[in-house]
Amino acid sequence: MSYKIGLDISGGDFAPGAIINGALLARSELKQDIVLIGSRLEIEEQLALNDQSADEFTIIDAPEKIEMAESPVSAVRRKKNSSIVVGINLLKSKQIDAFVSCGNTGAVVGAATLRLGLIPGVERPGIGLLLPTKTGVSLLIDVGANIDCKPMHLFQYGIMASVYYNLVLNKKNPSLGLLNIGEEASKGLGVIKDLHKLFTASPLNFIGNVEAKEIFSGKCDCIVCDGFIGNIALKVAEGSVEAMGRFLIETIKKGILGKIGLLLLLPNLKKFKRKMDYAEYGGAPLLGVDGVVIIGHGRSSALAVKNAIGVAVGELSRDLTETINRRVNEICQDSRIRQILTV
Amino acid sequence: MSYKIGLDISGGDFAPGAIINGALLARSELKQDIVLIGSRLEIEEQLALNDQSADEFTIIDAPEKIEMAESPVSAVRRKKNSSIVVGINLLKSKQIDAFVSCGNTGAVVGAATLRLGLIPGVERPGIGLLLPTKTGVSLLIDVGANIDCKPMHLFQYGIMASVYYNLVLNKKNPSLGLLNIGEEASKGLGVIKDLHKLFTASPLNFIGNVEAKEIFSGKCDCIVCDGFIGNIALKVAEGSVEAMGRFLIETIKKGILGKIGLLLLLPNLKKFKRKMDYAEYGGAPLLGVDGVVIIGHGRSSALAVKNAIGVAVGELSRDLTETINRRVNEICQDSRIRQILTV
Numbered sequence: 107m108s109y110k111i112g113l114d115i116s117g118g119d120f121a122p123g124a125i126i127n128g129a130l131l132a133r134s135e136l137k138q139d140i141v142l143i144g145s146r147l148e149i150e151e152q153l154a155l156n157d158q159s160a161d162e163f164t165i166i167d168a169p170e171k172i173e174m175a176e177s178p179v180s181a182v183r184r185k186k187n188s189s190i191v192v193g194i195n196l197l198k199s200k201q202i203d204a205f206v207s208c209g210n211t212g213a214v215v216g217a218a219t220l221r222l223g224l225i226p227g228v229e230r231p232g233i234g235l236l237l238p239t240k241t242g243v244s245l246l247i248d249v250g251a252n253i254d255c256k257p258m259h260l261f262q263y264g265i266m267a268s269v270y271y272n273l274v275l276n277k278k279n280p281s282l283g284l285l286n287i288g289e290e291a292s293k294g295l296g297v298i299k300d301l302h303k304l305f306t307a308s309p310l311n312f313i314g315n316v317e318a319k320e321i322f323s324g325k326c327d328c329i330v331c332d333g334f335i336g337n338i339a340l341k342v343a344e345g346s347v348e349a350m351g352r353f354l355i356e357t358i359k360k361g362i363l364g365k366i367g368l369l370l371l372l373p374n375l376k377k378f379k380r381k382m383d384y385a386e387y388g389g390a391p392l393l394g395v396d397g398v399v400i401i402g403h404g405r406s407s408a409l410a411v412k413n414a415i416g417v418a419v420g421e422l423s424r425d426l427t428e429t430i431n432r433r434v435n436e437i438c439q440d441s442r443i444r445q446i447l448t449v
Numbered sequence: 450m451s452y453k454i455g456l457d458i459s460g461g462d463f464a465p466g467a468i469i470n471g472a473l474l475a476r477s478e479l480k481q482d483i484v485l486i487g488s489r490l491e492i493e494e495q496l497a498l499n500d501q502s503a504d505e506f507t508i509i510d511a512p513e514k515i516e517m518a519e520s521p522v523s524a525v526r527r528k529k530n531s532s533i534v535v536g537i538n539l540l541k542s543k544q545i546d547a548f549v550s551c552g553n554t555g556a557v558v559g560a561a562t563l564r565l566g567l568i569p570g571v572e573r574p575g576i577g578l579l580l581p582t583k584t585g586v587s588l589l590i591d592v593g594a595n596i597d598c599k600p601m602h603l604f605q606y607g608i609m610a611s612v613y614y615n616l617v618l619n620k621k622n623p624s625l626g627l628l629n630i631g632e633e634a635s636k637g638l639g640v641i642k643d644l645h646k647l648f649t650a651s652p653l654n655f656i657g658n659v660e661a662k663e664i665f666s667g668k669c670d671c672i673v674c675d676g677f678i679g680n681i682a683l684k685v686a687e688g689s690v691e692a693m694g695r696f697l698i699e700t701i702k703k704g705i706l707g708k709i710g711l712l713l714l715l716p717n718l719k720k721f722k723r724k725m726d727y728a729e730y731g732g733a734p735l736l737g738v739d740g741v742v743i744i745g746h747g748r749s750s751a752l753a754v755k756n757a758i759g760v761a762v763g764e765l766s767r768d769l770t771e772t773i774n775r776r777v778n779e780i781c782q783d784s785r786i787r788q789i790l791t792v
Contacts, residue, residue: 175633240695250630253638287593287680290518295596295677318681319688331681334638337630338661338678339685345662346686350693352583357721363713370710371701378700 108139109422110164111415112202115144115152116171116189117209118406125208126152128411129163136416141202144189145169168192174404178212182220190214194221197397204418206389208402208411215251215392215401222397225427227435230259231394232333233401234267235340236417239324245271246285246321246329247393249336257300258438258447260284260330261308265434266393267328268310273424274391280327283316285335290315300446301330307442351379388413391421393430398422451482452765453507454758455545458487458495459514459532460552461754462747468551469495471754472506479759484545487532488512511535517747521555525563533557537564540740547761549732551745551754558594558735558744565740568770570778573602574737575676576744577610578683579760584667588614589628590736592679600643601781601790603627603673604651608777609736610671611653616767617734617760623670626659628678633658643789644673650785694722731756734764736773741765 113129115122122144129140142149146167150160170188172181182191193205194217207214211233219231232248247263248255264282271280284301286294294315305312313326318339321329331339359368368375388410389400398421402414437443456472458465465487472483485492489510493503513531515524525534536548537560550557554576562574575591590606591598607625614623627648629641641658648655656669661682664672674682702711711718731753732743741764745757780786 177633238692238696240692253630285681287596287677287684290520318684319691321685322688322692334630335678335681338628338674338682341630341661342664342682342685343689345665346689347693348662349581349583349665350690353581354697354721358714358717360717360720364717367710367713367717370706371714374701374703374707374710377703378697 107423108137109203109419110139110141110201111418112141112143112166112193112196112205113411113415114189114193114205114207114209115142115149116168117207118402119404120407121208122148122152124406124408125411126156127408128406128415130156130158131408131412132415135412136419138415138419139164140415141166141196143168143193143196166192166196172210172213174210176210176213178210178216181210181213182216188213190217194218194399197399198222203422204398204400206400206402206411206414206418208404208406208414211250211401214399218392218395218397218399222395222399224394225396225431225434227431227438228262228266228394230255230262231392232259232263232266233336233390234270234393235336235390236388237321237343239322241324243275244321244324244327244329245275246331246336246339248331248333249340249390250333251392253332253334253337255297255332257297257304260297260301260332261304262394262434262438264305264308264310264312264328264330265437266430267330269429269433270391270393270426271327273426273429274420275327277327279311281311281313282328282330283313283320283326285318285321285329285331285339286315287317288315289317303446304443307446308437308440310437388417391417396427398426450766451480452546452762453482453484453544454761455484455486455509455536455539455548456754456758457532457536457548457550457552458485458492459511460550461745461749463750464551465491465495467749467751468754469499470751471749471758473499473501474751474755475758478755479762481758481762482507483758484509484539486511486536486539509535509539515553515556517553519553519556521553521559524553524556525559531556533560537561537742540742541565546765547741547743549743549745549754549757549761551747551749551757554593554744557742561735561738561740561742565738565742567737568739568774568777570774570781571605571609571737573598573605574735575602575606575609576733577613577736578679578733579731580664580686582665582667586618587664587667587669588618588671589664589679589682590671590673591676592683592733593676594735596675596677596680598640598675600640600647603640603644603675604647605737605777605781607648607651607653607655607671607673608780609773610673612772612776613734613736613769614670616769616772617763618670620670622654624654624656625671625673626656626663626669628661628664628672628674628682629658630660631658632660646789647786650789651780651783653780731760734760739770741769
């Protein structure tokens with residue numbers, strides 16, 4: 107089935123070139139109808155560069171740009187003709203089925219929350235990040251939508267992540283862990299101890315606290331944390347992988363054997379670099395808002411943009427929003443959960 | 450100059466073997482007088498295995514062990530004859546000059562805080578971690594001593610880290626950053642905004658907020674964060690480097706060229722593995738307690754133990770405790786700082 111996927115052309119470090127290339131890839135490989143949102147002039151220029159006729163795309167002119175460093179709240183309020191605000195409005199009015207942006211994350215979260223609203227019963231949106239593990243993929247939520255989380259917000263992240271993993275990644279009863287500094291239930295901040303009780307009383311497949319190194323081990327499918335901590339975790343992972351890559355090349359090319367070995371390994375090392383670049387894994391779903399919104403990494407390449415569009419399609423072909431709505435309300439209104447919350 | 454360095458023989462994943470080997474290395478390479486603290490039976494056994502006479506060491510019998518997973522507070526209270534409690538008591542009574550342990554971190558922090566007390570004026574101890582960067586070394590504080598930090602605790606971490614970097618790592622006016630989810634002063638949690646004001650008003654070389662990926666970039670010398678976040682950051686770095694190492698080997702050995710290349714690179718890859726293993730960089734100084742206490746990584750090898758002892762010696766040969774005392778009191782009693790704190 108083909109959907110109308112709105113794509114923000116102005117957001118991302120390599121915009122608009124990489125974004126347009128991603129749109130072309132997605133159109134040919136995923137057979138989706140991509141709606142290009144951004145400066146019409148730039149879009150037409152980029153399409154011409156790729157020998158593509160502008161007539162074959164729906165183009166929505168949104169000449170304003172929200173820069174990466176801009177304050178999200180005021181940017182969303184002021185720049186009504188920005189690609190992010192226009193895109194979210196198109197989603198609200200159902201002229202597109204999903205919106206994908208590699209732009210200012212705070213602005214996407216802010217515009218989506220304000221204009222689309224939240225799924226009834228959900229208290230805060232959360233950004234879920236899919237990360238490669240030893241055995242498959244783990245879903246870490248939240249990585250930066252909500253930096254001051256109450257237990258209920260984190261509890262609902264666990265529910266939403268479990269629904270997502272079940273429906274979109276096709277795993278029955280996915281396991282859920284709580285990010286903490288130790289595995290014992292007694293460890294960590296007060297909010298985490300409360301949350302431990304909530305998850306234990308819930309019907310979710312809660313396996314308890316997990317340490318941060320388990321994010322990459324595949325020990326559990328979904329991992330819940332505060333957006334501040336999740337964002338730090340994400341950036342540490344990026345930084346350490348970058349540093350490791352640099353040290354790796356410096357160290358292995360030493361000596362004549364090292365230089366020959368490096369030469370022989372170059373094709374495989376390039377593959378490895380792509381494998382480690384989690385930007386390539388596509389976009390991060392913004393869960394909890396009433397519509398399909400995917401946030402791509404700022405460094406997204408054309409392949410990453412195509413993958414982010416793929417994530418949107420994955421959500422659209424399942425009734426994610428309805429299921430989140432039903433599960434959040436079922437679980438949060440359960441008498442045992444309500445009892446813990448009122449203590 | 451030779452110091453008496455107390456070494457906890459019972460703590461660490463590879464104790465007592467790796468710890469004793471580390472002591473032997475430290476004695477021969479660093480020319481220090483190592484006091485072995487732990488089960489006398491085990492120590493004598495290990496020394497015999499290494500063809501060493503027990504007569505050449507001071508051995509302090511401390512037969513009880515605090516396990517890695519034990520609750521620190523109750524373990525410190527109950528196990529008076531544990532290597533950690535005995536070692537800290539020896540330091541308190543000045544029978545040793547410094548104490549090094551790769552055991553239960555919480556127990557070391559707890560015993561040191563209770564028995565040694567804090568440097569006058571310091572409100573909380575913090576664990577500083579030395580990490581390799583592009584240009585040298587960065588000092589991240591706190592990585593797990595204090596998981597519920599008030600602005601004053603974090604402010605003092607910045608002062609203590611700056612003093613440490615200046616004295617022990619010999620850098621005048623080291624730069625200091627505040628770990629946050631963005632560089633703008635307006636970003637992040639309330640406690641971080643308060644802290645930004647305090648550092649800006651202080652005489653420290655404060656460069657503002659830094660993102661987590663800068664931990665490895667060498668952008669600044671000292672980085673301050675809450676112990677919960679610092680511990681998560683540490684474990685994420687460990688986990689991502691581990692995962693990356695695994696992916697690396699899987700990917701590069703593909704194909705016949707890959708297999709030959711890998712063979713040629715093996716010696717360099719082994720060097721690389723050691724370089725990335727931050728456990729090898731030695732121990733983490735516990736700053737703020739009234740005495741030199743170094744916490745080694747649980748996975749410490751003999752080399753790491755020797756390096757941790759080296760970190761202790763580095764501290765002892767400078768008047769770190771006195772300088773921390775003087776700087777903390779000078780800066781915290783400054784009228785501009787006091788004014789910000791009372792708002």
